[in-house]
Amino acid sequence: xxxxxxxxxxxxxxxxxxxxxxxxxxxxxxxxxxxxxxxxxxxxxxxxxxxxxxxxxxxxxxxxxxxxxxxxxxxxxxxxxxxxxxxxxxxxxxxxxxxxxxxxxxxxxxxxxxxxxxxxxxxxxxxxxxxxxxxxxxxxxxxxxxxxxxxxxxxxxxxxxxxxxxxxxxxxxxxxxxxxxxxxxxxxxxxxxxxxxxxxxxxxxxxxxxxxxxxxxxxxxxxxxxxxxxxxxxxxxxxxxxxxxxxxxxxxxxxxxxxxxxxxxxxxxxxxxxxxxxxxxxxxxxxxxxxx
Numbered sequence: 001x002x003x004x005x006x007x008x009x010x011x012x013x014x015x016x017x018x019x020x021x022x023x024x025x026x027x028x029x030x031x032x033x034x035x036x037x038x039x040x041x042x043x044x045x046x047x048x049x050x051x052x053x054x055x056x057x058x059x060x061x062x063x064x065x066x067x068x069x070x071x072x073x074x075x076x077x078x079x080x081x082x083x084x085x086x087x088x089x090x091x092x093x094x095x096x097x098x099x100x101x102x103x104x105x106x107x108x109x110x111x112x113x114x115x116x117x118x119x120x121x122x123x124x125x126x127x128x129x130x131x132x133x134x135x136x137x138x139x140x141x142x143x144x145x146x147x148x149x150x151x152x153x154x155x156x157x158x159x160x161x162x163x164x165x166x167x168x169x170x171x172x173x174x175x176x177x178x179x180x181x182x183x184x185x186x187x188x189x190x191x192x193x194x195x196x197x198x199x200x201x202x203x204x205x206x207x208x209x210x211x212x213x214x215x216x217x218x219x220x221x222x223x224x225x226x227x228x229x230x231x232x233x234x235x236x237x238x239x240x241x242x243x244x245x246x247x248x249x250x251x252x253x254x255x256x257x258x259x260x261x262x263x264x265x266x267x268x269x270x271x272x273x274x275x276x277x278x279x280x281x282x283x284x285x286x287x288x289x290x291x292x
Contacts, residue, residue: 003054003216006043012208015041017189027189030201039189041201050213053184053198054220057160061224062231065159066090067184068151069214070172075207076164076214081150083211083218087225090154092172094147101175104157111148117141160184162217165204167191186213 009015017023017031017039032042060067069091071080077093084091092100100107117137120126126134161176163169166185176183177195184198185191186209193199203209 003051003220004047004212006047008212009043009046009202012212013206014046014202014209014212015043016203016206016209017041022190024190024192026192026194027187027201030187030193030199031189041189041203046201049198049200050216053200054216056182056198057162057184057217058220058224058227060159061087061221062228063159064228066154066156067160067162067221068092068154068158069162069164070096070169071164071210071214072096073165073168073205075205076210079207079211080164080214083214085150087218087221088153089218089221090151090158092150096169096172097147098171099175100172101157101179101181107148107151108155110144111152114141114144114148114152117144157181162214164210164214165191166193166196184217186210 015032017027020034020037020039023031023039027039030042030045032040034040057067067089069080069084069089071077071091071093072095080091081093097107117140120137121141129137157179158181160182161172161184163172163183163185166173166183166187167190173183173185173195182197183195185193185196185200186202186204187193187196187199188202188204191204193201200213202213
């Protein structure tokens with residue numbers, strides 16, 4: 001059974017593409033017709049592609065791996081943040097930090113910096129700092145939280161990326177391609193589907209369209225997580241009768257080893273932190289101009 005119906009997609013305006021003069025010829029297989037100078041997306045193909053993508057995301061969630069959602073356009077931010085946080089998956093709705101994937105260890109250092117600031121604020125040494133120092137550290141913490149707060153639980157590279165607008169998020173697409181990370185993407189008629197592993201031909205501008213498709217993907221992830229929970233509970237029950245005395249010691253050893261690895265990680269330096277937090281507003285404006 002299909003995860004969505006033709007009428008649902010139609011009501012959400014998923015079929016509306018861009019003006020004919022803005023089209024990308026590579027999207028021709030997914031275009032149904034042209035009406036009043038606007039391309040209309042073939043929703044029959046969209047239904048099939050949604051099912052394929054949802055089934056793949058369900059399997060990823062079932063395996064216990066993470067899917068990183070990327071949506072920095074204004075109309076998608078709140079939708080993605082609400083729906084994705086409900087299934088405990090990481091997401092990026094602010095500026096994409098350059099090197100988020102290709103320079104992942106540095107990003108992890110920045111996330112750890114947030115934790116160290118939180119510890120400092122609870123410590124007695126916080127009271128010894130001047131007002132100016134407290135203000136600077138608080139501002140730095142707020143900036144880090146804005147850019148990286150939604151990926152705190154992403155301790156390793158994601159198993160896949162789900163991108164709302166592959167044209168706008170071209171840096172994220174390039175990084176994922178370089179690392180051979182599968183890409184799921186909502187691809188409009190003005191975008192290039194080449195290099196996207198799971199193409200979902202759809203209107204990536206209308207909030208109703210984004211809400212519907214992201215909702216379907218999150219529901220599939222929820223199913224995968226539910227299946228994983230059932231499987232783990234079953235495995236635990238099967239293992240109980242054959243549990244050995246050395247079990248706890250082995251677990252404790254693994255935990256200690258993990259802690260030692262954590263301690264060995266270097267702290268982020270000021271230059272790396274500044275690169276992550278720097279506001280690329282001019283660059284963003286230039287990219288927006290290119291997209292028009």
